[in-house]
Amino acid sequence: MIHNLSDVQSSNIGDNTKVWQFCVILPNAIIGDNCNICSHCLIENDVVIGNxxxxxxxxxxxxxxxxxxxxxxxxxxxxxxxKSPRSKIYPESFLKTLIKNNASIGANATILPGVIIGEFAMVGAGSVVTKSVKPYTTVIGNPAREVSK
Known part of the structure; x- marks a missing residue:
């Protein structure tokens, strides 16, 4: 299901994935099966989203x-x-960020580039993640710090 008020340019969208209104998905994005992309989202080209x-x-x-x-x-x-954005000055390549299986990121969290958020990790709402998060760990705050495993 792709809402008719979205601009979905990618044909790489899996079965049973829902894309709601006012989303933009660029042509090279890959999105897996059974995903839910809620309204007002933007997904660029060099992006992979699992199932x-x-x-x-x-x-x-x-x-x-x-x-x-x-x-x-x-x-x-x-x-x-x-990490050093400037208007109209682009890096040769962007830093890679990886969100591993079963991780959860709370509302309004900020994820800086080049980090890995491990399997089953939990990032608390409003946290600012400046470094990688270990698997099965909860982080909160600014900067995000580990509170449990």
């Missing part, structure tokens, strides 16, 4: 970001892919 993943409203997923299976991305999560 059974939920992307809540207001999320932009930039080039260089890979999201594996069974991941939850909360509303208004902010991903970044350039």
């Amino acid at each position: 059974n993943t939920t992307i809540k409203s207001g999320v932009q997923i930039w080039d260089g970001i890979t999201i594996e299976d069974n991941v939850f991305i909360g509303p208004n999560v902010t991903f970044t892919n350039d």
Whole structure:
């Protein structure tokens, strides 16, 4: 199901995936089966999203970001892919960010570029992730710090 008020340019969208209104998905993006892409999302070209993943409203997923299976991305999560952004000055390549299987990222969290969020990790709402998060770990705060495993 792709809402008629979305601009979906990719043909690489899996079975039973729902894309709601006002989403933009660029041509080279790959999205797995049984995903839910809520309204007002942008997904760039060099992006891979696995199966059974939920992307809540207001999320932009930039080039260089890979999201594996069974991941939850909360509303208004902010991903970044350039540590030194300047207007009209682009890096040769963007840093890679990887969100591993079964991870969850709470609403309004910010994920800096080049990090790995491990399997079953939990990022608390509003956290700012500046370094990689170990599997089965919960992080909260700014900067995000481990609170449990």
